[in-house]
Amino acid sequence: MLSPAETQAAFAAALLDPELPVPPYLHSLGEPAGADRFAVYRNNVMVALIGAMGDAYPVVRRLVGDEFFRAMAAIFTRANPPRSPAMLEYGDGFAEFVAQFPPAASVPYLADVARLERAWVEAYHAPEAEPICEARAMPVRLHPATRLVRSSYPVLAIWEANRAEDEPQALELSDQGDNVLVTRPAAEVQASRIPDDAAEFIESVVAGQLPNSGDHLDCLRSLGAFAAREALA
Amino acid sequence: MSSAGSLPRQGGVGLKPQHFSAILETCPPMGFFEVHAENYMGAGGPPHRYLRAIRERYPLSIHGVGLSLGGAGPLDEAHLDRLTRLVERYEPQAVSEHLAWSSHAGVFLDDLLPLPYTRATLDLVCAHIDRVQSALRRPILLENPATYLGFAEGDFDEPEFISEVTGRTGCGLLLDVSNVHVCCTNHDRDRHDYLERLPLDRVGEIHLAGFATREDARGRPLLIDSHDRAVDGVVWALYADVLRMVGPRPTLIERDADIPAWDTLAAEAYRAQAAMDDYAQEKTHALAG
Numbered sequence: 001m002l003s004p005a006e007t008q009a010a011f012a013a014a015l016l017d018p019e020l021p022v023p024p025y026l027h028s029l030g031e032p033a034g035a036d037r038f039a040v041y042r043n044n045v046m047v048a049l050i051g052a053m054g055d056a057y058p059v060v061r062r063l064v065g066d067e068f069f070r071a072m073a074a075i076f077t078r079a080n081p082p083r084s085p086a087m088l089e090y091g092d093g094f095a096e097f098v099a100q101f102p103p104a105a106s107v108p109y110l111a112d113v114a115r116l117e118r119a120w121v122e123a124y125h126a127p128e129a130e131p132i133c134e135a136r137a138m139p140v141r142l143h144p145a146t147r148l149v150r151s152s153y154p155v156l157a158i159w160e161a162n163r164a165e166d167e168p169q170a171l172e173l174s175d176q177g178d179n180v181l182v183t184r185p186a187a188e189v190q191a192s193r194i195p196d197d198a199a200e201f202i203e204s205v206v207a208g209q210l211p212n213s214g215d216h217l218d219c220l221r222s223l224g225a226f227a228a229r230e231a232l233a
Numbered sequence: 234m235s236s237a238g239s240l241p242r243q244g245g246v247g248l249k250p251q252h253f254s255a256i257l258e259t260c261p262p263m264g265f266f267e268v269h270a271e272n273y274m275g276a277g278g279p280p281h282r283y284l285r286a287i288r289e290r291y292p293l294s295i296h297g298v299g300l301s302l303g304g305a306g307p308l309d310e311a312h313l314d315r316l317t318r319l320v321e322r323y324e325p326q327a328v329s330e331h332l333a334w335s336s337h338a339g340v341f342l343d344d345l346l347p348l349p350y351t352r353a354t355l356d357l358v359c360a361h362i363d364r365v366q367s368a369l370r371r372p373i374l375l376e377n378p379a380t381y382l383g384f385a386e387g388d389f390d391e392p393e394f395i396s397e398v399t400g401r402t403g404c405g406l407l408l409d410v411s412n413v414h415v416c417c418t419n420h421d422r423d424r425h426d427y428l429e430r431l432p433l434d435r436v437g438e439i440h441l442a443g444f445a446t447r448e449d450a451r452g453r454p455l456l457i458d459s460h461d462r463a464v465d466g467v468v469w470a471l472y473a474d475v476l477r478m479v480g481p482r483p484t485l486i487e488r489d490a491d492i493p494a495w496d497t498l499a500a501e502a503y504r505a506q507a508a509m510d511d512y513a514q515e516k517t518h519a520l521a522g
Contacts, residue, residue, distance in 0.1 A: 001386050004305035004353055011346065012337035026382050029421055029453070033382040036450040040381040040457060041344060048343040082341040085299025085312050086274045125275030184278065
């Protein structure tokens with residue numbers, strides 16, 4: 001009799017590789033189980049993983065269409081299966097995958113849209129913190145929900161126009177790039193366009209530098225980019 | 234927040250984000266809500282804000298789908314720690330998991346996979362449940378699975394195996410009536426014989442859900458536990474039989490795909506409530522007669 005570890009190793013391998021035969025120890029109604037029954041599990045796994053990717057990247061899915069998205073997400077999930085049952089975290093690295101995925105090269109802004117969607121998910125689940133919205137002492141901590149996405153495409157307009165499920169409208173796009181600040185100052189996640197110097201300020205803080213203050217600080221404060229430093233335990 | 238006791242013997246509904254606002258705005262009568270633990274393992278944000286508000290008004294069941302209790306490797310302690318913190322945060326009236334495995338060699342396979350019912354499997358499932366119950370400091374409910382194939386070898390059949398687990402670990406049974414129907418159809422077993430040999434005295438909660446009907450390559454019925462439609466009439470009939478066997482129990486309507494409007498889903502929970510009320514009335518009449 002196979003050990004549980006041996007049984008599950010062979011099952012898992014066949015689950016992820018449809019070329020492999022159904023493990024011989026699986027039975028159905030007194031006969032060796034057919035590929036049709038095993039296919040239920042193979043299908044469940046791919047539907048669940050591709051569904052999780054579609055939930056995390058709804059605008060990418062809408063931009064490329066469901067069929068293309070499913071094929072792209074299937075390749076991503078086979079190469080990057082989840083490492084944790086906490087699936088809210090799943091899908092990190094998809095933007096980098098999209099940027100290197102040749103069939104998506106005709107949509108050059110797609111990877112940046114994926115980065116924005118990832119930032120939105122991270123901000124959505126980030127820890128609670130009270131934002132500092134008025135000028136006080138020099139802010140020393142970014143709000144835990146704060147993310148910055150810099151793109152040479154007008155990625156915020158593209159994202160906003162494709163969030164709703166309604167009929168797509170023609171977009172008047174600028175040829176300027178976007179700096180998008182994503183954060184969650186109160187109940188809901190907000191995405192806002194910010195000027196270059198404000199984006200550079202955020203990047204300096206992320207890099208651990210204490211930048212000189214500037215005019216952009218009021219703008220960043222009002223958007224809720226900062227939080228009080230946590231009390232030391 | 235009402236203190237943790239047990240779930241009321243009433244109808245309940247799986248909580249979906251699409252229904253947060255409708256529930257908080259109308260505060261409908263509902264015995265309890267159930268959430269998938271893994272959907273609330275983020276640090277903060279809207280999911281927790283809504284769940285806290287709902288928990289202040291209703292009893293709660295936390296239903297895990299990722300612990301891999303039947304996994305051959307060691308239990309995922311990081312995941313158990315996340316579950317423990319979630320249970321401490323919300324003080325739910327019930328915590329449940331599945332008789333299945335879902336992780337292998339550090340990869341999460343995101344499905345509830347079947348187990349051979351051998352003595353070796355029994356030992357590892359019991360060890361994992363012991364570990365979970367000691368971390369959570371409470372007994373859990375274990376859900377009977379829906380499966381599409383079985384194993385050539387085994388020392389127990391499914392009801393025997395579940396009885397062994399509940400007996401050895403002291404855990405309760407989350408009786409998924411739809412899974413009983415799906416399993417017994419897929420494996421050509423008698424549903425009432427299957428039910429009677431389960432540890433019915435340990436039923437702490439009942440699940441009802443919709444299934445999809447297919448055929449396998451040999452033309453035999455193959456039911457899929459899809460949770461994407463209303464509870465089937467055949468499952469409602471089996472539920473009425475279960476009520477006669479175990480009496481009213483907290484009964485949850487599970488829906489995880491093609492989520493309908495709130496009123497449609499709530500109506501199924503009220504139907505479960507009505508079935509429990511019918512059973513109580515039947516019993517009163519029988520006593521009076």
